[in-house]
Amino acid sequence: xxxxxxDTHLESRNVAPGKCRRLLxxxxxxxxxxxxxxxxxxTNSRGEPTNAIYGFVKSLRRMLSDIKPNYAAVxxxxxxxxxxxxxxxxxxxxxxxxxxxLEVQQEPIRQLLPLIGIASVFLENTExxxxxxxxxxxxxxxxxxxxxxxxxxxxxxxxxxxxxxxSTAKSNTGxxxxxxxxxxxxxxxxxxxxxxxxxxxxxxxTGDSVDNIRGVPGIGGKTAAxxxxxxxxxxxLMNARDLDPKVQEKVEASRKLIEANRQMVALDxxxxxxxxxxxxxxxxxxxxxxxxLRRCGFRSLTAEVEEEAARMANxxxxxxxxxxxxxxGVERNAEIEQQQRKKILAAPATTQGxxx
Numbered sequence: 001x002x003x004x005x006x007d008t009h010l011e012s013r014n015v016a017p018g019k020c021r022r023l024l025x026x027x028x029x030x031x032x033x034x035x036x037x038x039x040x041x042x043t044n045s046r047g048e049p050t051n052a053i054y055g056f057v058k059s060l061r062r063m064l065s066d067i068k069p070n071y072a073a074v075x076x077x078x079x080x081x082x083x084x085x086x087x088x089x090x091x092x093x094x095x096x097x098x099x100x101x102l103e104v105q106q107e108p109i110r111q112l113l114p115l116i117g118i119a120s121v122f123l124e125n126t127e128x129x130x131x132x133x134x135x136x137x138x139x140x141x142x143x144x145x146x147x148x149x150x151x152x153x154x155x156x157x158x159x160x161x162x163x164x165x166x167s168t169a170k171s172n173t174g175x176x177x178x179x180x181x182x183x184x185x186x187x188x189x190x191x192x193x194x195x196x197x198x199x200x201x202x203x204x205x206t207g208d209s210v211d212n213i214r215g216v217p218g219i220g221g222k223t224a225a226x227x228x229x230x231x232x233x234x235x236x237l238m239n240a241r242d243l244d245p246k247v248q249e250k251v252e253a254s255r256k257l258i259e260a261n262r263q264m265v266a267l268d269x270x271x272x273x274x275x276x277x278x279x280x281x282x283x284x285x286x287x288x289x290x291x292x293l294r295r296c297g298f299r300s301l302t303a304e305v306e307e308e309a310a311r312m313a314n315x316x317x318x319x320x321x322x323x324x325x326x327x328x329g330v331e332r333n334a335e336i337e338q339q340q341r342k343k344i345l346a347a348p349a350t351t352q353g354x355x356x
Contacts, residue, residue: 006267018347020143020144020145021070021071021142021143021144021145022067022068022070022071022144022145022146022147022148022149023062023068023070023071023072023073023135023139023144023145023146023277023280024061024063024067024068024069024071024072024073024147024148024166024299025073025075025132025135025136025146025147025148025149025179026063026072026073026074026075026118027075027128027129027132027148027151027152027155028074028075028076028077028120028128029061029076029077030054030128030150030151030152030316031056031059031149031229032052032056032102032105032109033054033102033203034055034059034098034151034350035051035054035056035058036052036055036101036102036105038049038055039051039052039054039055042054042295044296045076045297046120049101049102049103049104049105050105050296050297050298052102052105052106052109053105053108053109053112053132053296054296054298054301055111057109057112057116057293057298057301058301060074060116060118061116062168062180063149063166063180064282065181066166066176066178067147067166069147069282069283070144070281071144071278071280071282072118072119072280073118073119073120073121073275073280074118074119074120074121075121075122075127075128075131075132075135076120076121076122077122077127078122078123078124078125078126078127078129079123079124079125079126079127080092080125080269081125081126081127081130082125083263084264086262087263088212088213088260088262088264090211090212090268091211091212091264092211092212094212095212096161096214100218105173108296112289113329114285114293115285115292116284116289117281117282117283117285118285119275119279119280121274121275122274123271123272123274126268126271127149128152128154129154129155129267130267130268130271131268131271131274132150132155133155133158133267133268133269134268134269134270134271135273135277136148136158136163137269139162139274139277140162140163142164142277143331144277145162145163145164145167146162146163146164147163147164147165147182148163148164148165148166149165149166150165150166151167151169153199153208153210153313154200154203154265154267154350155201155267156188156191156199156248157194157196157197157200157265157267158196158267159183159184159185159188160185160197161185164183164184165182165183165184165188165200166182166183167179167180167183168180168181172187184311189338189344192221192223192225193221193225193226193229194225194228194229198228198233198234200262200265200266200267201228201233201234201237201262202221202224202225203226203261203265204226204258204259204261204262204265205219205223205224205228205234205258205261206219206220206221206224207261208265211264213261213264213265214257215261216250216251216254216257216258217250217254218250219250224261227247228354233333234258234262235328237251238251238255238259238263239257240260256317259293261266273299275354280309284305284309284312285352286305286308286309286312289305290302290305290306290309292319293305310323331337
């Protein structure tokens with residue numbers, strides 16, 4: 001499903017002839033939780049919590065500045081797929097409910113996304129990592145580069161030429177001045193001890209305690225990577241006739257579990273896409289965004305966006321012929337974009353559809 005399609009794009013992100021286009025996919029729930037726990041005690045003038053909203057918006061704006069994508073979307077979890085719960089009914093059953101002070105901030109964040117100019121997508125009974133994986137494969141087919149902002153270990157298996165993971169963790173960025181890094185094949189291989197394409201094989205052996213997936217008793221990440229590297233893949237390991245007796249014993253005792261785990265950690269690569277990538281272009285609705293940020297009480301962030309809006313108001317369109325998109329019977333073209341720019345600094349103190 002599509003929650004908040006972006007209308008058009010930032011002119012500064014038009015694709016130069018011959019230059020590869022770039023898609024940014026943000027793991028919505030990961031950044032939702034990360035923002036909530038990273039910033040505590042922030043409220044608006046009415047005493048309503050705004051810490052997750054502030055952290056989420058700051059994180060999103062930062063990665064847009066870092067990556068400068070041509071297309072971008074926030075991807076959300078929307079339930080668990082039956083193929084996983086049927087295989088292992090206990091899958092993710094141990095997870096705690098979302099804290100109430102975080103839950104009340106989730107909808108305001110989603111309301112802000114179209115104002116920032118970002119698409120927001122999900123599929124019913126589908127986890128974000130599966131939908132992200134399907135978008136990644138679709139982007140590769142279109143010869144696009146793809147950057148995924150997440151800390152989900154399952155997504156690491158997608159890394160290859162043209163696909164990287166956006167990270168601001170100090171353990172990944174080191175002393176780099178940029179404050180972020182893009183994890184590619186060498187970085188993922190260094191972390192996991194195997195190529196990204198073999199991460200699912202490792203997880204089939206170790207399981208994943210975060211998702212309540214049991215692993216083979218006594219097998220940790222280093223041992224699993226050692227076995228996979230030695231035999232080339234999980235399939236080769238499971239069918240090898242020259243296994244060490246101790247290894248053979250563990251494999252045979254847990255064969256059904258390993259086979260089920262391998263299906264559990266496999267990502268769906270061909271899900272129906274709720275929004276075409278070409279519609280994930282960016283163009284902030286500055287007047288409404290500024291009004292909403294004021295309403296939240298984010299003074300410094302509001303000033304930052306106002307300054308950006310002023311700069312963008314002076315940017316001349318880089319398009320030649322008017323671009324027309326038919327959406328719900330409404331023609332959106334370059335003239336509408338020009339009108340939007342003229343209103344950029346006219347943000348009212350309040351606006352319809354306020355966050356609170």
